Amino acid sequence: MRHLILIILILIGIVNSTSAQDFFETNLPVEKTEKTLYFKFENISFFKNNEYESSFVDGYTLTGAWLRPKIIYNPSSKVQLELGWHYLKYNGADKSTWSNPWFSALINFTDNFQFIIGNLNNSQNHRLISPIWEPERFLTDKPEAGFQLLHNSDKLFFNSWLNWEQFIKKGDPFQEHLTSGISLEYKIFKSEKITFSVPLQILIHHRGGEIDTSPLKVQTLANAVYGLKSKIPLIGFFQKMNLAGYYVTFADSKGNAGLPFEKGNGWFLEGSVKSQIGNFGLSYLNAENFFGIKGKHLLQEVPGLNSEFENITPRKKMFSIYYDLKKEFANGVVFGTKLEGWFEPELDNFSNSAAIYLIINQDFLLTQF
Secondary structure: OHHHHHHHHHHHHHHOOOOHHHHOOOOOOOOOOOOEEEEEEEEEEEEEEEEOOOOOOOOEEEEEEEEEEEEEEEEEOOEEEEEEEEEEEEOOOOOOOEEEEEEEEEEEOOOOEEEEEEEOOOHHHHHOOOOOEOOOHHHHOOOOEEEEEEEEOOOEEEEEEEEEEEOOOOOOOOOEEEEEEEEEEEEEEEOOOOEEEEEEEEEEEEEEOOOOOOOOOOEEEEEEEEEEEEEEEOOOOEEEEEEEEEEEEEEEOOOOOOOOOOEEEEEEEEEEEEEOOEEEEEEEEEEEOOOOOEOOHHHOOOOOOOOOOOOOOOEEEEEEEEEEEEEEEEOOEEEEEEEEEEEEOOOOEEEEEEEEEEEEEEEEEEEEO
């Protein structure tokens, strides 16, 4: 039965497909009129059931919501200050998972170039591909904080950030953790019939410090992604087709991460078509000795850092198929659903996931001084 489901999904997906990260979009811009005060409410309510068949990833269900109310003040058209709270709670849990203050200072150097310090803009998961960034992190992770540079124009998308995940003081028994990244996409050709672009993605994760007392060794891990993408506009029922190929790499520069390998690489291929009834996607990963630092769990060859490695897969081959639909019922109120399937032919494993989301991004002008 599961193979019949897989065949049906693949037949649908070959005809149709969007990026998994495009589904999660928040931090939408607020009007930057000078001396204005806004209230902004961001929220994602979610139910996601993962039926995983894997040697080291168990199935689980995510159900809950995060809320992010914010007050936004524009002292000028170039500066924006945000003060709010981020609150995540899973349904059925007695306590919240995250309850953290939110503060961001944004400076617009130009219309296209922005600097952020404080809590960061991780909309669309920085547009990173799933082998190096698990899309669920948008739902479950603590809000990123550090600093960020953003540039977005017709020709170039550039996002560079530093997320300080674990702060330490002198004598702390644990290491500091930080992750830095670059997500870039440059259009090299554009016409009415096709657009070509070159994406570059770099992710570096570091664990260490000089003032802690942790016995653990310093770790520095890196993923790099080099790709080529094309977008083809369509007419009628099918509206747009996307094709992409990525060369993915992994390196453990210190050799202290407790992994059975220090270097690896592979290929990740995606195809997509947007249609009038939703988006369908098909992808394929073929990698050897590859570890995605923050990557999707099912696409890994090992359970994680400093883990037991009895059932590792030295080469990972994985097909993926998905369907998602987003519908805006009111301004800033979007309902979404997503179905995914993964097939690992060498192990004859089939996993699937089903999710529904309600995404709210609304702002209201309170006053103008």
